[in-house]
Amino acid sequence: MxxxxxxxxxxxxxxxxxxxxxxxxxxxxxxxxSGSDKFYAIYNSVEGLSVSKPVLVNGFQIGRVSKMELQPDGRTIVEFKVEPKYKVPNNTLAKLESADLLGSKVIVFEMGNSKVYAESDDTLKADVQGSLAESLQPIQKKAEDLITKMDSSLAAINKILNPQFQKNIDRSFLSIANSLQTLEGTTKKIDNLVGSQTVRINGIMANAEDVSGNLKTSTSHLDAIATNFETFSNDLSHSNIKQTMDNANKAVADLQASISKINNGHGSLGLLMNDDKLYKNLTDASDNMNKLLIDLKAHPKRYVHFSVFGGKKD
The missing domain is CATH 1.20.5 (Single alpha-helices involved in coiled-coils or other helix-helix interfaces)
Structure with missing residues (x-):
C-alpha cells in the first residue's frame, strides 16, 4: 500500500x-x-518566581512549580508538583528564596520532623526569605562608604605626593643611605678595636672571675659575722636590760641631785665651791701650815726636846 x-x-x-x-x-x-504529588503554599509576594522553577531540598531538585494563581485578597497560591518517591512531612516549610543576584526565586523545602507525611493537594506552611540583593544592601552601603573614604585618602595622598615632597623623600633616603654607610664603617672600626683588645678583654674577664671567687669567700665570712651578730642579738635580748637602764637612770638622778646640792651651797663641797670665806680660810690655813713646816725644818729644837740621859725639860 x-x-x-x-x-x-x-x-x-x-x-x-x-x-x-x-x-x-x-x-x-x-x-x-508520570503522576506527581501536588502541594500548595500561599505567599503574599512571589516576585521573582515563575512557573517551572525548581523545588529544592538542600540543593537537590525534587519537583517544580506547576501553577501560580492570584487570589482576590492579593496573595498568590503556588502549586508544586513533587515526585511521589519523595515523602514530605506535613510540617515542612516551603520557603521562597533567592537563587541569584538578579532576583530570581526558587522554592526550598525545609523538611519537618513529623512522622506524618503530607498527602497530595495538602497546603504547606509558606515563608519568604529576603532576596540576596536585599541581604547584601548593608554590605553594599558599607562598601560604598569605604570606597568614598578610600577616594578621600587617595586624594590626600596625591596632594602629598607632589614633586617637592618626592624630592624631600629622595633626599631623606639619600641621608639614610649615608647614615647606614657611616654606621657600617663605625661597626668595622669597632670590630677591629675589639679584635686588637681581645687579650685585654680576656684578662679583664679573668680578673672578674677572681673577684667573683673572692666575693664568694667574703660572703662566707659575712655569713659567719651575721651568725655571730645574731647570737649577740639573742643574748642581748635575753639580758636584763630594763633593770640596768633603771639603775643607770637612778644613778644619773642621784648625780643630778648631788650637783644641785653643790650648786645650792649644801654640804662641804658646796660651801667650798660657793663660800669665798671658807676658801680663804682654807688658803690661810694652808699657808700657815706651810710656814710651820718650814720653821720646823729650820728650828726643830724649838718643838722637839729629848735627852739620852733624861735631861731636864725646858
Whole structure:
C-alpha cells in the first residue's frame, strides 16, 4: 500500500504539534507521563518566581512549580508538583528564596520532623526569605562608604605626593643611605678595636672571675659575722636590760641631785665651791701650815726636846 505525500505531511504535522504541546506542558511544570504529588503554599509576594522553577531540598531538585494563581485578597497560591518517591512531612516549610543576584526565586523545602507525611493537594506552611540583593544592601552601603573614604585618602595622598615632597623623600633616603654607610664603617672600626683588645678583654674577664671567687669567700665570712651578730642579738635580748637602764637612770638622778646640792651651797663641797670665806680660810690655813713646816725644818729644837740621859725639860 502506497502512502501518499499528503498523508505523510499530515502525520509529521500531528507529531510536531504533539511534541510542541508536550514540551510546552513540560516547561510549564506539567508532567504528563508520570503522576506527581501536588502541594500548595500561599505567599503574599512571589516576585521573582515563575512557573517551572525548581523545588529544592538542600540543593537537590525534587519537583517544580506547576501553577501560580492570584487570589482576590492579593496573595498568590503556588502549586508544586513533587515526585511521589519523595515523602514530605506535613510540617515542612516551603520557603521562597533567592537563587541569584538578579532576583530570581526558587522554592526550598525545609523538611519537618513529623512522622506524618503530607498527602497530595495538602497546603504547606509558606515563608519568604529576603532576596540576596536585599541581604547584601548593608554590605553594599558599607562598601560604598569605604570606597568614598578610600577616594578621600587617595586624594590626600596625591596632594602629598607632589614633586617637592618626592624630592624631600629622595633626599631623606639619600641621608639614610649615608647614615647606614657611616654606621657600617663605625661597626668595622669597632670590630677591629675589639679584635686588637681581645687579650685585654680576656684578662679583664679573668680578673672578674677572681673577684667573683673572692666575693664568694667574703660572703662566707659575712655569713659567719651575721651568725655571730645574731647570737649577740639573742643574748642581748635575753639580758636584763630594763633593770640596768633603771639603775643607770637612778644613778644619773642621784648625780643630778648631788650637783644641785653643790650648786645650792649644801654640804662641804658646796660651801667650798660657793663660800669665798671658807676658801680663804682654807688658803690661810694652808699657808700657815706651810710656814710651820718650814720653821720646823729650820728650828726643830724649838718643838722637839729629848735627852739620852733624861735631861731636864725646858
Amino acid at each position: 502506497k502512502v501518499s505525500n499528503e498523508t505523510k505531511i499530515g502525520l509529521l504535522t500531528v507529531i510536531a504539534i504533539t511534541i510542541l504541546i508536550l514540551g510546552y506542558s513540560y516547561l510549564k511544570g506539567n508532567d504528563i507521563f
